[in-house]
Every structure is written in structure tokens, then in C-alpha cells.
Amino acid sequence: MTATKPAYAGRNALNAAELRSVIDARSAVRGDPQAIRAWLLNHFWRHWVANFEPAQPIATLEDAQRLMPGASLPDWLFKRLEAPQACDSAPLVWLDPAEPAALLLEARLVEFLSSRQGTSLDGKLARINCPQALSLWEKEHDQMQARLDRGWRQSDERALRTLLEVPEGRFVEFLADSPLLRAEMAYESYLMRHCVGQFSNRKALTGGYGEQYAQAIEQGKLRIISLRDRNGQPHITISLTMRGNAAPRVDQVKGKQNRPPISRYVDALIRVLNLIGTDMETPNDCLNIGIVRTETGWQRLEEIADPLVQARFVSRYPHTFSMLRSPGALAQWITAARQPAVLDGQDLGSAALRYALRGRPETESPPRFFTNDVPWPGYEPDSGSAAPEAA
Numbered sequence: 001m002t003a004t005k006p007a008y009a010g011r012n013a014l015n016a017a018e019l020r021s022v023i024d025a026r027s028a029v030r031g032d033p034q035a036i037r038a039w040l041l042n043h044f045w046r047h048w049v050a051n052f053e054p055a056q057p058i059a060t061l062e063d064a065q066r067l068m069p070g071a072s073l074p075d076w077l078f079k080r081l082e083a084p085q086a087c088d089s090a091p092l093v094w095l096d097p098a099e100p101a102a103l104l105l106e107a108r109l110v111e112f113l114s115s116r117q118g119t120s121l122d123g124k125l126a127r128i129n130c131p132q133a134l135s136l137w138e139k140e141h142d143q144m145q146a147r148l149d150r151g152w153r154q155s156d157e158r159a160l161r162t163l164l165e166v167p168e169g170r171f172v173e174f175l176a177d178s179p180l181l182r183a184e185m186a187y188e189s190y191l192m193r194h195c196v197g198q199f200s201n202r203k204a205l206t207g208g209y210g211e212q213y214a215q216a217i218e219q220g221k222l223r224i225i226s227l228r229d230r231n232g233q234p235h236i237t238i239s240l241t242m243r244g245n246a247a248p249r250v251d252q253v254k255g256k257q258n259r260p261p262i263s264r265y266v267d268a269l270i271r272v273l274n275l276i277g278t279d280m281e282t283p284n285d286c287l288n289i290g291i292v293r294t295e296t297g298w299q300r301l302e303e304i305a306d307p308l309v310q311a312r313f314v315s316r317y318p319h320t321f322s323m324l325r326s327p328g329a330l331a332q333w334i335t336a337a338r339q340p341a342v343l344d345g346q347d348l349g350s351a352a353l354r355y356a357l358r359g360r361p362e363t364e365s366p367p368r369f370f371t372n373d374v375p376w377p378g379y380e381p382d383s384g385s386a387a388p389e390a391a
Contacts, residue, residue, distance in 0.1 A: 007131060008050035010090040014058055014077065015068065015097070018105060020045050026106070038114050039125055044109060047130035049093060052102060055093040068095040112137045153205075155232050159184035165274055166268040169229040176217045185210055185217075188226055188234050193235045193257045196224060196237055213239075223248060223271065236261045236269060240276065250278050250293075253285040260289045266300070273298040290323050307331065318342055329353075 013019060014144055023045055024134035027037040058064050059113035061081050064073055080092070095102070106357065108127040123348065128136075159180035160172040174184055183204040185197030189210070200208035209365050220242060236255060240248040250273065261269060265305035266289060274297045282292045290301050293307055301320055304310055312332045314321045318339035321327060327335075340357055348354050 001025055007129060008046050011055075012049045012092050013049040013055075014064060014092060014094050016045075016049050018097055019048055019095060019211060023048075023106070027110075030110065031114050032110060033114075033117065035125055036110060039113065040106070040110070041301075042126075043128070043130040044106060048102060051131070052095060052099075052105075054099070054101075055095050058092045058094055064094075096359070108137065109133060112140075153183040153186040153190065155184060155187045155228075156180045163225060164272050166227075166266055166269050166271060168235070169227060171225055171227050171268075171272045174224045175216060176220060181217060182206075182210065182214050185214060185224070188237060191256075192234050192254065194254055195235065196239070222251075227261075227268060227272075236265055238269075238272070240278070241337070243279075245277040246328075247277055250283050251280050252283065253289065260285070266291065270298045270300070287317060287320060292320075314338070322346075 020041060022254045023040050026035070027040055030042070054333040056063075056067055058067065061073075061078070063107075064077060064081075095133070109130070116125075159175055159178040161175060163171040163173050174181055178184070182197070182199070186199065186202070186205060187197070189195065189197030189227075195209040196206050196213050197210045199205045205214075205245035211224065217224060223240040223242060225238040225240070226234045230232055236253065238253050239251040242248055253261065253269065257266075262291065269289070270291055273291075273293075278293060280293050280295075286292065286298075291298055292301050292304070292313060301313065301323040302325040304324065305314070305326065307330050310324055310328055310331040313315070313336055314324075314327075314335045315338065318335050319342060321331060321339075321342045324331060329350055331349060332346075332350060336353055336357060343357065348357075
């Protein structure tokens with residue numbers, strides 16, 4: 001393998017012209033940009049001639065003839081071998097034009113330089129020699145390895161399938177049978193800062209929370225869906241529990257750092273959940289966002305106008321009352337019975353309801369709901385509550 005030196009060593013290659021020719025031919029086949037092609041023919045060629053190992057030393061005419069059979073050897077070679085002290089003392093070598101390590105190094109440099117097009121490096125490419133470029137690559141490689149050690153991976157389309165295109169990007173599902181599944185999970189977790197792809201062994205991508213999720217996906221018990229923007233950055237992670245032939249159940253819906261997704265993605269989230277066709281359950285993550293599963297599909301809680309649907313949700317989740325845009329009388333009464341503190345500060349249109357809630361201190365715990373001995377199905381006042389007041 002080549003040793004990185006700060007500059008080009010004093011060494012001559014008997015087949016230097018051939019090396020330059022094969023570099024030019026490979027660059028043409030790849031279609032390298034002109035600036036990169038010129039850099040390869042200058043700096044990479046000089047590095048290959050001067051610094052690269054392995055190199056075959058040439059000390060005798062027999063060495064040259066063995067390494068270049070049938071070739072016409074230059075006159076200067078005979079003079080040098082006949083009187084080495086009178087000629088250039090720089091080492092003379094032959095380099096294999098098809099050396100795998102040299103081809104790998106060339107490909108690495110082309111990839112590195114191509115990724116720097118349009119950056120500050122692009123404008124000063126001609127002034128950067130090959131050892132300097134290799135040093136930059138090694139520094140970037142070390143930084144990337146450090147990120148890999150912390151769990152970072154690159155996203156790969158082979159681990160994904162697109163479910164839905166939306167203005168904000170697209171929803172993709174992780175493929176359970178992809179060998180890149182775990183790397184894609186690690187990528188999601190690294191950028192989202194949650195535990196879906198947190199493996200205890202970050203190199204092997206095994207163990208920890210990530211292992212549990214990965215096995216569940218691989219066994220068909222769990223589906224993971226991600227909202228990716230146009231740059232491939234994730235913004236929402238959805239997990240669905242699979243239950244045989246039944247509709248999938250929404251398990252979790254997370255934004256970055258396990259927070260609720262930001263509001264501008266909510267409409268897209270509703271669209272993909274309705275596309276999937278989940279069961280009727282609404283998890284707390286969705287309630288926190290303000291979306292619920294109704295008989296007609298997923299929708300914003302604030303948009304529910306049907307009094308019976310409103311009543312169904314506030315009877316189960318009294319705290320959602322404040323999310324309703326126009327709560328009906330039934331929802332108000334049920335909330336008053338279940339969790340009257342939610343109604344503090346609300347504009348209640350019913351005089352009867354205001355009367356029922358009269359006199360309740362704001363700081364009272366547990367809160368009292370005055371029924372005046374009127375039966376109220378499902379409402380059981382706490383044993384410490386005061387007796388109902390007379391009208």
C-alpha cells in the first residue's frame with residue numbers, strides 16, 4: 001500500500017509514460033470532469049511514480065528486460081546502468097499499471113474530489129498535491145468513523161420503499177428483508193435522536209433497543225415508516241404494530257428527540273395514516289399532536305363537528321376538550337362530569353352547566369361537580385367531596 005508523504009519523492013519510473021496513458025484512458029471512460037482529469041494526469045501520476053508501493057526496483061538491464069519484455073528500452077537507461085555514478089542517482093523502478101491497490105487509490109481520490117465540486121476545494125484543486133488530498137481524505141474518513149462509532153450510518157434506497165409522495169417530501173417504509181435494514185434504522189435514530197435504531201454494538205448493529213425493533217420488523221410484527229424531506233432527512237418516525245390479518249395499530253408517532261412532530265407536517269401525517277388504514281385506536285402520541293382516528297378516518301380533533309363523536313372522545317380523553325373548535329353541549333357536560341378542571345376559563349354557553357359548576361374553587365383537589373342529587377350515569381364523586389349544595 002502507498003505511504004503518505006508530504007510531497008513527491010525523488011524516484012523515476014521506467015514505464016512512467018505508460019502509467020500516464022492508462023490514467024488518461026480510465027478517466028476518459030469514467031467521464032471525469034476536466035479539472036479532475038487534469039489533476040489526475042498531474043498530481044496522481046506524479047504520486048504513483050514517486051511515492052507508490054509496491055514498486056519493482058531496476059538495478060540491471062536484465063531487470064528492465066524482464067519487467068518490460070519486448071519493449072524498446074530508451075538509450076538513457078543503458079547509459080545509467082553502465083555508469084550509475086555519472087547519471088541521476090534517483091531510484092529507478094517499474095510500476096504495474098494494473099496494480100489493484102493503485103486502482104483503488106485512484107477511485108478513492110476521484111470519489112473524494114468529485115464530492116468537493118462546487119466547494120472551496122474546487123477552486124484551488126490544481127494547487128493541492130496528491131499527498132495533501134490523501135491527508136484531507138484521511139481526516140474526513142476519521143471523522144466519518146467517529147460518527148459511525150456513535151451510531152451514524154448513511155441512508156440507502158435499497159432499504160426503503162416509497163409509500164406516499166407529499167409536498168414536504170415522501171413517506172418511506174423500511175424493508176424487513178433488506179440486509180441494509182439495521183443501517184437504515186441507525187441512520188433514522190442518529191438524526192432523529194430516538195431509540196428505534198440505537199444498537200448497543202454500534203459497529204455490528206446488534207443489541208440494545210435497536211435489536212428489539214429490528215427483530216420485530218424482520219419477523220413481520222412491526223412496520224417503521226419515516227417522513228423524509230427532499231434531502232433525505234427524516235422528520236417523523238411512525239411505528240405500527242401488526243396483528244395478523246387485522247388492521248395495523250399505530251404504536252408511536254415521534255418527531256425529533258421524541259417530541260411531537262412539528263405542525264407543518266400534521267396534514268401529511270394524516271394522509272399517510274389514512275392511506276395505511278389503521279385500526280380505530282388513537283395512541284397518546286397522536287392525541288398530543290391533536291389528531292384522532294374516527295369512523296371516517298384520521299383527522300384533526302379540532303375539526304370534529306359531530307356532537308356524538310366529540311362526546312366519544314371527551315368521555316375517554318377529557319383533556320382533549322380544549323382542542324375542540326366548537327364543542328357541543330354533550331361534550332361540555334361529559335367533560336364537566338369527568339374532569340371539570342378542564343373547563344376552567346372556557347366560554348360555556350349553557351347556563352345549567354355554569355350553575356352545576358358554580359362555587360368550585362380553582363385550587364380544589366379533587367375537583368367537585370355539583371349534581372344536586374340528580375343521577376349521573378358513570379359519574380362517581382370522590383368520598384371526600386362535599387355534599388351537593390341546594391339550589
